[in-house]
Amino acid sequence: MKKIVIVLTGVLLVLVHTSVRALTCASEQKIKGYEVKVLSPTTGTVINKNAAFLIQYLDPIQALGMVVNVGLHEFRNNKKSFKPVKKLSNQPNSGNILMTGANLSQPGVKGSVEDQYFLRISGAGNLAIDSECFSFAPARTNP
Numbered sequence: 001m002k003k004i005v006i007v008l009t010g011v012l013l014v015l016v017h018t019s020v021r022a023l024t025c026a027s028e029q030k031i032k033g034y035e036v037k038v039l040s041p042t043t044g045t046v047i048n049k050n051a052a053f054l055i056q057y058l059d060p061i062q063a064l065g066m067v068v069n070v071g072l073h074e075f076r077n078n079k080k081s082f083k084p085v086k087k088l089s090n091q092p093n094s095g096n097i098l099m100t101g102a103n104l105s106q107p108g109v110k111g112s113v114e115d116q117y118f119l120r121i122s123g124a125g126n127l128a129i130d131s132e133c134f135s136f137a138p139a140r141t142n143p
Contacts, residue, residue, distance in 0.1 A: 025075050025118035025133040031063040038121060038131040045134040055097045057121055057129065064123025068093050075116040075133050084120070093123065 028037035039056040047053050055070065068091050071084030091097050116135055122128035 025080060025116075025130050027128075027130040029063070029127060029129060031127075032061060034060050034063070036063050036127070036129055038119065038129055041119070041131055041134040043132040043134075045132070046137050047134060048137045052098055052100045055099060055119055055121070055131070057095060059093060059095060062093050064093050064121065064127055064129075066093055067091060068097075068121050068123045070097055070099070071120045071122065073118055073120055073130075075118050080118065080130070085117070 024043070026038065026043075028035055030036075036059045037057065039058055040054065041047065070088045070091060072086045073084050074081040086103070088097070088099070088103050114135070116133045118133050119131040120128050121131075
């Protein structure tokens, strides 16, 4: 009986680990020995849609080009959406971008903790990197 419980516990842990890894949105690229990846937002981040937040990414040799585009994408049913919900174009490739509520205010971004999103930073050619999954804080209602 103890052996069955131990085996089932092990199987359950493997399944949980696999499902957590499947929920990741992040991607990175190796260009000429350098990593190009998004540093923040990270997994589990909850963003207040009305407050500014900083996107940080690593692109030491400016492989993305002089300017980048940032797309807000949905992550639903363990799948990344191809079409962005909102896009911010032609931002200087400085390694960080300050996003504000005005950048993200568009119908479709519900602002629920259950809804998962990721940011895709794209640049020259087909090069693009994705952030980890995050969510927006629910909208506050006045009583």
